[in-house]
Amino acid sequence: xxxxISGKEVSKEEAGNSLKNLVENVCFKCxxxxxxxxxxxxxxxxxxxxx
Numbered sequence: 001x002x003x004x005i006s007g008k009e010v011s012k013e014e015a016g017n018s019l020k021n022l023v024e025n026v027c028f029k030c031x032x033x034x035x036x037x038x039x040x041x042x043x044x045x046x047x048x049x050x051x
Contacts, residue, residue, distance in 0.1 A: 002049040012050050019046045 001009040010018075022043050033040065 004049065005045065015046050015050045019043060022046070 001011055002015055003009050022039060027039055030037075
């Protein structure tokens with residue numbers, strides 16, 4: 001099972017659901033993307049832990 005930054009183990013399904021929710025419901029859908037975006041960083045962290 002993947003581990004989150006806190007060390008909590010989550011299933012790949014939980015991570016996928018969190019990533020989907022983040023992108024669909026939390027993202028502000030800005031016109032331009034910034035690598036400094038906290039939401040984009042969280043999405044990358046979630047995606048990386050499942051790979």
